[in-house]
Amino acid sequence: MADLMTFHLPATVRGTPSDLDLGRAMIAAWRADGIFQVAADAVQAQRIVTAMAAGRRFFSLPLEYKARHVSDLSYSGYLVRGGEGAAVEADRSESFTVCKDVPAGDARVREGWPCHGPVPWPDLEYRLAMRAFMDVAGGIGERLLRLVALGLGLPAMDGLSRLTRDGWHHMRVLRVPARSAHARRGVGAHTGYGLVAIAAQDEAGGLYVRPPVPGEARPRDLPEAEGGAVMDEHEPWGLVRPAPGVLTVFPGDIMQFLTGGRLRSAPHKIALADRERYALIYVHEPGFETVLRPLDDPAGDAVHYGTYFTDMFTRCYPDRAATLRIQKEGGQERLERLRHGALPR
Numbered sequence: 424m425a426d427l428m429t430f431h432l433p434a435t436v437r438g439t440p441s442d443l444d445l446g447r448a449m450i451a452a453w454r455a456d457g458i459f460q461v462a463a464d465a466v467q468a469q470r471i472v473t474a475m476a477a478g479r480r481f482f483s484l485p486l487e488y489k490a491r492h493v494s495d496l497s498y499s500g501y502l503v504r505g506g507e508g509a510a511v512e513a514d515r516s517e518s519f520t521v522c523k524d525v526p527a528g529d530a531r532v533r534e535g536w537p538c539h540g541p542v543p544w545p546d547l548e549y550r551l552a553m554r555a556f557m558d559v560a561g562g563i564g565e566r567l568l569r570l571v572a573l574g575l576g577l578p579a580m581d582g583l584s585r586l587t588r589d590g591w592h593h594m595r596v597l598r599v600p601a602r603s604a605h606a607r608r609g610v611g612a613h614t615g616y617g618l619v620a621i622a623a624q625d626e627a628g629g630l631y632v633r634p635p636v637p638g639e640a641r642p643r644d645l646p647e648a649e650g651g652a653v654m655d656e657h658e659p660w661g662l663v664r665p666a667p668g669v670l671t672v673f674p675g676d677i678m679q680f681l682t683g684g685r686l687r688s689a690p691h692k693i694a695l696a697d698r699e700r701y702a703l704i705y706v707h708e709p710g711f712e713t714v715l716r717p718l719d720d721p722a723g724d725a726v727h728y729g730t731y732f733t734d735m736f737t738r739c740y741p742d743r744a745a746t747l748r749i750q751k752e753g754g755q756e757r758l759e760r761l762r763h764g765a766l767p768r
Contacts (some may be wrong), residue, residue, distance in 0.1 A: 428452040429460040429669060436569040438580050446574030449567070450686070457634040457689035458663065458673040461567075461621070467559045468668040471623045471703070474556035477498075478596040478701055482517050489517075489545075495744035496532065496540025497522045498736050502743070510562060516610070519596040521553055523711075536761070537733050537754035538763050539744065553596065556703060560621045560670070561592055564707030567619060567672065575682065575718075582718060583681070587708040588620070594705040599629065602695035609695045614688035615675030616735050617706040622671045627700040630663040632673065633690040660692070677709070680726065683717050708732075712761070727762040 430449060436442050452459040463471060481489065486503070494499035499522040504515045524542045525532055531539045544550040568583040577583070599609055609629060624630055636659070663671055673689040693700070709715060711729040716722075733755070737746045749755060 425457060427456055427460050427663065429462055431462050431568050432570075434564060436573075436580070438440075438573060442570060443573050446570040446572070446656045448574075449570055449654050450574040453674060453686055453689075454635060456632070456661075457687070458632045458671055458691075460666070460669040460671055461563055463668050463670060464561070465543075470552075470559050471595040471668075471670075473610070474552045474596075475623065475625060475701055476705055478519070478598070478703065481519060481545055481549055481596070482544075482598045482701075492519075492543040492545050493744055494540050494543045495748045497525070497538050497542075498740065498743060498745050499524075499540070502740075516600060517598045520593065521557065521596070522593045523591055524580035535754065535757060537749050537758050538729070553594070554747060556623075557592065557594055557705060560594070560705035561590075561707065563621055563670065563672075564592070564619060564705075567621075568707070571686075576683065577718060583618075584714055586681075586715065587707060588713075589710040591708040591711045591728065592706065593708065594703060597700075597702045597704060599693055599695065599700040599702070602697055602701045610693035611688050612692040614690050615673065615706065616677070616731075617675040617708050618677040618681075619707050620673055620675055621705045621707065622673075623703045624663075624665050625669070625701045626665050626667075627698050628662065628665040628694045629694045629696045629700050630665075630671070631660045631692050631694060632663055632700075633660050635687050635689075675706070677715065677726075677728075681715060681718050683719050730758055730762045733758055 428448070429577055430445065430452075433442065433445075446664075451457060489501045489503075493502075499520055501517070501519050503517045522538065525539045527541050529539065532541075542550070565584055566589070568587065569580050572580050572582040572584070575582075579585075612633070622630075673691065676688045678768050679688045701730045709728040711732070713728045715728055716724070717728045734750070736743075737749060737755075740746055
């Protein structure tokens with residue numbers, strides 16, 4: 424892939440002519456490449472380095488320790504490919520998901536809302552490092568949404584960012600194994616399920632993105648399962664070369680739904696390298712109770728974000744402790760009542 428566009432964000436987005444030009448340039452980059460990069464300043468770059476180091480340290484610890492840090496209230500916590508409690512081998516990927524950190528005493532947790540609960544942080548150092556990175560990515564996400572709204576010509580600059588008030592922002596800390604005789608395939612092609620993803624990768628690289636193809640049909644609606652898999656072997660795919668001090672940014676299925684396909688979710692995949700790979704993948708999201716509709720069709724089909732998130736995660740992680748608890752305690756029925764209460768009558 425040719426060098427991606429790298430943008431420097433203003434400290435504040437005010438709707439100035441330069442902001443408008445920047446927003447339009449971002450839209451053009453997404454439409455051309457499916458992805459672009461944002462330059463981090465010195466403080467942000469250091470927080471990326473610190474979070475990446477915390478992730479490496481955690482994944483180096485014994486399995487029995489890591490496996491204790493799993494929540495059955497939310498989807499936060501440790502996961503090794505092959506199932507919780509499975510033996511870690513060199514050819515298995517590992518992740519630690521950080522969902523919204525809702526205290527145990529919060530009314531929503533006491534009432535049994537699905538996916539709500541505290542993060543099972545392994546230690547204070549890890550928590551501080553990941554929260555600092557999420558603060559960086561969240562600030563970038565808010566500015567990006569305002570710039571994208573300008574670039575799309577939306578009537579209001581907060582046409583997208585208003586949806587992310589009390590956003591259900593979350594992230595995955597990821598370790599992908601090195602290529603070996605037993606590990607030859609990385610993470611298959613898929614599209615992001617969320618609004619916008621902001622990611623940092625280490626120097627091992629391996630991230631590939633499939634840019635939009637003129638004339639290629641893509642559905643406007645949110646998918647029933649992770650998208651993009653049928654495109655795994657279909658060119659073109661471009662390698663996103665790792666670079667220090669930058670974050671890669673790409674739209675997800677919710678952005679495609681909201682914009683009626685004007686911005687398409689970007690299929691991407693991870694190929695195994697000759698050494699293990701680490702990444703931080705932050706997803707900037709709407710609020711759990713937010714109702715989403717296409718921006719150009721306010722009377723169109725509505726999607727309740729919390730229901731969408733829960734359905735996606737229960738389907739993708741059928742054996743997770745949180746999924747089993749949701750099923751046992753009737754969490755889906757409770758969520759359905761919440762959804763009906765949120766939708767206009």
